[in-house]
Amino acid sequence: QVQLQESGPGLVKPSETLSLTCTVSGGSINSYCWSWIRQPPGKGLEWIAYICYNGDTNYNPSLKSRVTISKDTSKNQFSLNLSSVTAADTAVYSCARLVSGAAHFDYWGQGTLVTVSS
């Protein structure tokens, strides 16, 4: 059973960079694609980015200028950096496994709340 666990600071100051890591167990990130998705409090889901086993990446056009996704295969982890954050970036951030050929997410982490505030 594939399991994903997000980790990172729960509080980030405005204008700083939000950094999160997703640790995958029960499966290798050397297969499939892996994604970040966020959900502002009381609102819907928003896809942020994905990175595939071969290094291919894709970003939400509305966030592309501020987002970087990367992976560390030795640790079976992938990470998200979101720069120049504002209060609008406050959300629960979740990592998920993406079945890229069919564009759906079959395994999700529990999510971590990141609040942007001074």
Add this chain to the structure above:
Amino acid sequence: QSALTQPPSASGSPGQSVTISCTGTSSDVGGHNYVSWYQQYPGKAPKLMIYDVIKRPSGVPDRFSGSKSGNTASLTVSGLQAEDEADYYCSSYAGSNNWGLFGGGTKLTVL
């Protein structure tokens, strides 16, 4: 980039059927057979319920079914049960440059 359009709420009595719609455009829902549906309980991770418009992952009851007509996809829950009360989100592939869209979510209430 616009989210897919879902009704904010839906409801039904136990045993009844409820259908939740998800409306997009010819660039996303209407242009690809890559619509998926997720069930989310408060404070919990979303769970994949339907993918590729009509397919159910192993373990999802066959009371859940998906369909699509033109630019609108639908999730039908038959034989409603109390445990079906949750938020439901649709998602669609939208092309390589605008890759993935989600709907705003529908809160399903079992009366």
